[in-house]
Amino acid sequence: MLAKLRLWSTYFKYALSSILYNRLIYAISVGTIAISLLIFGAFVLLSVNVRTWIQGWGQTLSISVYLKDGIDEGTRERIRTAISTLQGAEIKGYISKEKALQDMKGMLGSQAGLVDGLTKNPLPASFEVAFRNADRKKFEPKRIKEALEKVPGVDEVQYSEQWLDQFEGLLYVLKVAGLAIGGLLCVAVLFLITNTIKLAIYSRRNEIEIFKLVGATDWYVKAPFLIEGAIQGVLGALIALGILSVIHLLLSFKTIQVFGLPFMDFMFLTQSHALGILSLGLVLGLLGSFIAIGRFFKF
Amino acid sequence: MALKEIDLRIRTGEFVFITGPSGAGKTTLLRLIFGAEPPTEGQIVINGINLSRISGTKLDLLRRKVGFVFQDFKLLSRRSVFQNVALALEVTGEKRSVVRKKTHQMLRAVGLAAKEEAYPIELSGGEQQRVAIARAMINDPLILLADEPTGNLDPDITREIMVLFRSINLRGTTVVIATHSRELLRNTDQRIIVLHGGKVLE
Numbered sequence: 001m002l003a004k005l006r007l008w009s010t011y012f013k014y015a016l017s018s019i020l021y022n023r024l025i026y027a028i029s030v031g032t033i034a035i036s037l038l039i040f041g042a043f044v045l046l047s048v049n050v051r052t053w054i055q056g057w058g059q060t061l062s063i064s065v066y067l068k069d070g071i072d073e074g075t076r077e078r079i080r081t082a083i084s085t086l087q088g089a090e091i092k093g094y095i096s097k098e099k100a101l102q103d104m105k106g107m108l109g110s111q112a113g114l115v116d117g118l119t120k121n122p123l124p125a126s127f128e129v130a131f132r133n134a135d136r137k138k139f140e141p142k143r144i145k146e147a148l149e150k151v152p153g154v155d156e157v158q159y160s161e162q163w164l165d166q167f168e169g170l171l172y173v174l175k176v177a178g179l180a181i182g183g184l185l186c187v188a189v190l191f192l193i194t195n196t197i198k199l200a201i202y203s204r205r206n207e208i209e210i211f212k213l214v215g216a217t218d219w220y221v222k223a224p225f226l227i228e229g230a231i232q233g234v235l236g237a238l239i240a241l242g243i244l245s246v247i248h249l250l251l252s253f254k255t256i257q258v259f260g261l262p263f264m265d266f267m268f269l270t271q272s273h274a275l276g277i278l279s280l281g282l283v284l285g286l287l288g289s290f291i292a293i294g295r296f297f298k299f
Numbered sequence: 300m301a302l303k304e305i306d307l308r309i310r311t312g313e314f315v316f317i318t319g320p321s322g323a324g325k326t327t328l329l330r331l332i333f334g335a336e337p338p339t340e341g342q343i344v345i346n347g348i349n350l351s352r353i354s355g356t357k358l359d360l361l362r363r364k365v366g367f368v369f370q371d372f373k374l375l376s377r378r379s380v381f382q383n384v385a386l387a388l389e390v391t392g393e394k395r396s397v398v399r400k401k402t403h404q405m406l407r408a409v410g411l412a413a414k415e416e417a418y419p420i421e422l423s424g425g426e427q428q429r430v431a432i433a434r435a436m437i438n439d440p441l442i443l444l445a446d447e448p449t450g451n452l453d454p455d456i457t458r459e460i461m462v463l464f465r466s467i468n469l470r471g472t473t474v475v476i477a478t479h480s481r482e483l484l485r486n487t488d489q490r491i492i493v494l495h496g497g498k499v500l501e
Contacts, residue, residue: 003392010389210373214387214434215363217356 007220014224015231018200026232029196033236033281034243036185041244041269041277043178049267050171061131062092063159065148066124069097075153082151083129086144092128097121124155186284193232193288194295197225201292225289233285237278244269301327303497305341309475311441314468316484317477319494325477328494329444332475333365334358346441363391366435366472370447372427374419374434380406381415384433391438405433409463425456432463436472443467445476449483457483 019026065083067076083089095103100123105112145157201208211221248268269277301324309315317325330336331343334350343350348361374383385402393401406412409429419427428448435443445464449457461483468474478484484491493500 002394006395007392206373207375210375211386211390212359213362213367213373214390215359215361215438216390217359219356220390 008223011220011223011227015227018204018224018228019231022196022200022203025196025199029192030232030235030239032192033189033232033284034239036189037237037240037277037281038243040178040182040185040280041240042247043174043182044273044277045244045248045269047171047174047178048269048273050174052267054168054171061159063129063131063144063157065127065129065157066155067126068153068155069124071153079148079151079153080127082148083127086129086131086147088131090130092130095126095128097123097125100125186280189233189236189284190288190291193229193285194292196232197229197289197292198295200228201225222293225293226286229285229287229289229292230282231285233281233283233288234278235281236285237281240281241269241274241277301497302331302494305499307492307499309473311346311473312468312471314465314474314489315476316487316489316491317475317494318479318484318491319500320479323494324497325479325494326446329367329446329475329477332442333367333444334362363387363438364441366432366438366440366443368428368431368435368443368445368448370450372419372424372431374427374430376419378418379415380411380417380419380422380430383419383430384437387434387437401437405437406430408436409433423456424452425459428452428456428460429463432460432467436467440472442473442475445474447478447480448476449478449480454482 065079067079080091080094083091098121101115101121104123105115108114145159148154148157208221245268301322305328307328317328319325327336331338331350332345334343337351345361345365350358350361353361375386378386381402384405385398388398388401403412403415406415409432411426411429411433414422414426419430422430428451432443432448443464448464449460452460457480464474464476476483
């Protein structure tokens with residue numbers, strides 16, 4: 001047991017001294033692994049967040065109630081009351097015709113001049129309504145739409161389910177793209193680690209010959225290279241996670257507002273996702289050096 | 300094929316020279332005894348162990364009982380004399396204190412106690428060969444194989460090294476030296492095996 005421990009400390013010593021000796025090659029390799037895992041991690045981070053947002057939106061579905069032109073204040077207040085009686089409904093705001101035009105100008109930006117040519121404001125006034133904590137399955141926007149459109153003064157009701165479905169699609173695309181790009185990057189990382197270890201083996205081939213000469217076991221010769229590979233992979237993964245957390249920190253300073261909905265939190269990777277990326281680095285490192293060793297050693 | 304129809308028996312504790320012209324198969328014979336390559340036919344038995352029946356780790360363990368010395372010394376240039384010799388014990392997972400003690404002893408025995416911290420490049424050829432012999436001997440091997448061990452050394456140093464081999468042999472280790480040097484063989488009363496064209500002439 002003690003002899004085993006001594007041998008392992010020797011393996012680590014060899015691995016570390018080899019890394020120091022070939023430090024430039026290792027730095028380049030670890031850097032590239034970090035960048036690859038960073039790209040992969042960014043995809044994971046993005047899809048985790050998009051999923052959370054979608055779940056968040058699912059709980060606060062929103063509808064827009066457009067009003068007919070020229071209705072009086074009494075009618076408008078009756079509509080407001082009608083909306084308030086709906087279960088879970090909360091009026092987020094009233095957008096007047098003028099405000100709607102203003103918003104439109106803002107969205108058009110440099111093309112805002114187009115609106116100036118209008119003789120009459122074509123945009124309707126509207127109430128923005130959110131349904132808090134609504135169960136998406138039980139939520140029946142169609143029924144609400146029909147009910148509200150019967151209220152005098154209401155022109156049309158639009159709801160948000162359509163673009164929610166589109167976001168589900170986006171999530172799927174993100175997942176597939178992440179997996180495809182991640183897979184390709186993994187192959188590249190594997191190739192890189194294999195080559196780095198091959199170079200390390202090559203630069204120590206005389207040493208290896210002498211080790212075998214004095215009766216070192218195959219494992220004694222190979223273990224340091226496996227450790228070198230593992231260190232590369234884990235180091236690359238740690239750097240990638242570090243950069244990701246810095247990016248996350250920078251992004252969370254600016255809370256993101258989408259489609260006039262409540263502020264969204266930008267989440268970091270869950271512990272299991274972070275551990276996943278770390279183990280991916282470890283496995284790639286071990287596998288890469290394993291391949292290199294297999295190609296090189298024929299005792 | 301470098302060797303043919305070899306039927307050779309070397310007894311425990313013997314001191315044997317293997318000689319013959321270049322390409323006669325001297326090195327191949329030593330490599331076969333060391334288990335560095337397997338025979339295409341027949342078998343090699345060391346201390347009752349049939350080399351063709353073992354492989355992998357068992358072969359590595361057996362190698363610790365067979366020391367090998369080369370013409371070009373095969374020392375690690377990035378390690379000191381002490382570290383070069385200690386290596387042969389370190390690979391066995393021996394305790395550090397034991398490694399230190401035995402390495403000091405061994406270097407004293409070959410007359411290099413004062414050069415423990417030196418690097419191979421700072422040593423003369425004779426000194427480098429003594430480091431290699433110390434490394435080969437530190438695991439108390441049953442057999443010491445030497446391939447042209449004095450090929451790079453001048454006559455005075457050659458005599459010193461041969462005295463060292465004799466004293467190792469006197470302590471019970473079987474010594475097998477491959478050489479084509481007539482000088483080395485002239486004044487010896489040891490057994491000489493002559494190889495020619497891959498066959499034993501004797």
